[in-house]
Amino acid sequence: MPYRIPPAKILSQTISEVIKDKGTVISQRKFTELVNANLRKKDAEYAATGERIRRMAIFKGIARLHIHYRDTKEPSDHEKCPVCRSETKEIRNQTLLGENIKLGFKCTKCPYWTGPNRRIPIRYTFIAPQKGLIEPAPKRRRKDDEQYAQWKFA
Numbered sequence: 001m002p003y004r005i006p007p008a009k010i011l012s013q014t015i016s017e018v019i020k021d022k023g024t025v026i027s028q029r030k031f032t033e034l035v036n037a038n039l040r041k042k043d044a045e046y047a048a049t050g051e052r053i054r055r056m057a058i059f060k061g062i063a064r065l066h067i068h069y070r071d072t073k074e075p076s077d078h079e080k081c082p083v084c085r086s087e088t089k090e091i092r093n094q095t096l097l098g099e100n101i102k103l104g105f106k107c108t109k110c111p112y113w114t115g116p117n118r119r120i121p122i123r124y125t126f127i128a129p130q131k132g133l134i135e136p137a138p139k140r141r142r143k144d145d146e147q148y149a150q151w152k153f154a
């Protein structure tokens with residue numbers, strides 16, 4: 001089947017529409033399906049891969065990402081972020097004696113981090129960047145209460 005890669009602006013708008021509509025989507029596969037269904041309404045040949053959608057959501061800040069991990073016994077290494085391919089930086093902590101302890105690595109762009117043992121992302125939850133999460137929603141506005149109610153199950 002022929003397909004076309006949607007322009008960045010259309011893809012980011014579509015991601016934003018889907019996440020605002022759904023609030024929370026608990027897998028990248030599901031999120032990719034929803035975004036592609038919405039894209040096809042704009043152009044029947046538009047298609048985007050899960051990775052492109054994930055990276056766009058991160059870089060444009062249009063959806064928050066919760067990363068589910070699998071632990072491994074391999075040591076972590078200073079390499080590109082497996083979630084969004086950005087640079088990672090070392091996390092270090094200083095002990096009371098002034099020693100630097102290497103704790104792992106974290107991504108400079110997204111929530112990915114790993115300890116001294118490599119953690120592998122296995123699943124993603126996409127969450128709408130809704131207002132009212134950081135501060136409890138005001139009681140007087142019913143719409144805000146509904147948004148807040150969604151969060152209890154996120």
Ligand SMILES: [Zn+2]
Nearest residue numbers: 081084107110
């Ligand atoms: Zn990253």
